[in-house]
Amino acid sequence: MTTVAAYAAPAAKAPLERTTIERRPVGEFDVLIDIKFAGICHSDIHQAREGWGEAIFPMVPGHEIAGIVSEVGPGVTGFAVGDRVGVGCLVDSCRACENCKAGLEQYCTGGAVGTYNALDKNGEPTYGGYAEKIVVDENFVVRIPEGLKLDEAAPLLCAGITTYSPLKHWNAGPGKKVAVVGMGGLGHMGVKIAHALGAEVTVLSQSLRKKEDGLKLGADHYYATSDPKTFEELRGTFDLILSTVSAPLNLDTFLSLLKTDGAFVNVGAPEEPVRLNLFSVIGGRKTLAGSGIGGIRETQEMLDFCAEHGFGAEIELIGASEINEAYERVLASDVRYRFVIDAATI
Secondary structure (H helix, E strand, O other), X not given: OEEEEEEEEOOOOOOOEEEEEEEOOOOOOEXXXXXXXXXXXXXXXXXXXXXXXXXXXXXXXXXXXXEEEEEEXXXXXXXXXXXXXXXXXXXXXXXXXXXXXXXXXXXXXXXXEEOOOOEOOOOOEOOOOOEOEEEEEHHHOEEOOOOOOHHHHHHXXXXXXXXXXXXXHOOOOOOOXXXXXXXXXXHHHHHHHHHHHOOEEEEEEXXXXXXXXXXXXXXXXXXXXXXXXXXXXXXXXXXXEEEOOOOOOOHHHHHOOEEXXXXXXXXXXXXOOOOOOOHHHHOOOOEEEEOOOOOHHHHHHHHHHHHHHOOOOOEEEEOHHHHHXXXXXXXXXXXXXXXXXXXXXX
């Protein structure tokens, strides 16, 4: 076992504090990664504060990890010491179910293992990226292309793939009108990716405060959802609406913005239940759907796509001592657009 420094929440809703954790020895097919950067995802806050249900403590959050390989097991064939790599939301799955065999490990029916707040196959808790090092099976490690800066690549391991996967699945591209709800950590990546795919992109945000940013990142149009005229003007407009917000929405209102056969896809995960009048779906043969992250193969595809198009995430780099302040700023929507922890400060 290797002892490494980390930042952990000792209990639900408690401030994160510096501590040490144990990483397992490097096994035959393992990769030891010196973590350089770790993104702060809203999911980290939900889980550290038990917003999504009972959690495992102490908790070391972080599933947007970018770093450098410092050791590999004797059976590793895909990576070598010195490689630039990333780890996202998963560190294992059953590898035998239909979904795993199809490259959809995120929907593993045998039980995918989260990068943190989960139990591995030995019943030991997993600890995430707010740490100096991590040991991961090579099958759950991805390569970060040279065209991406490591700090800007880290958020792609969740925010990037969470938006890329549904945009690809629902065929965002030329001739399609796509709306992105929310201009935060997920939403700004949704705008960049949808634009790069060739879609006509509209941002639907509570206010016009970030309009200039949205247009610079690739949006063609930007509307405030606080203005009732928005829903009148845009009724029946979109082929696809991607909702990235973690607050409950009036789904009936947003569904009215879809064309016949349009899809409203939710990737944000509100802590509270939402209500829906089914006639909002029935009335236009509309689809209300959800999407998780992406499988390992698709995550690599997304990283290569972002490198090819020359963009990573828009980030604010912070020291580890600023994590608790950053959590409060995320909740106040006071970040443009993803906090990234410099792991050298842990």
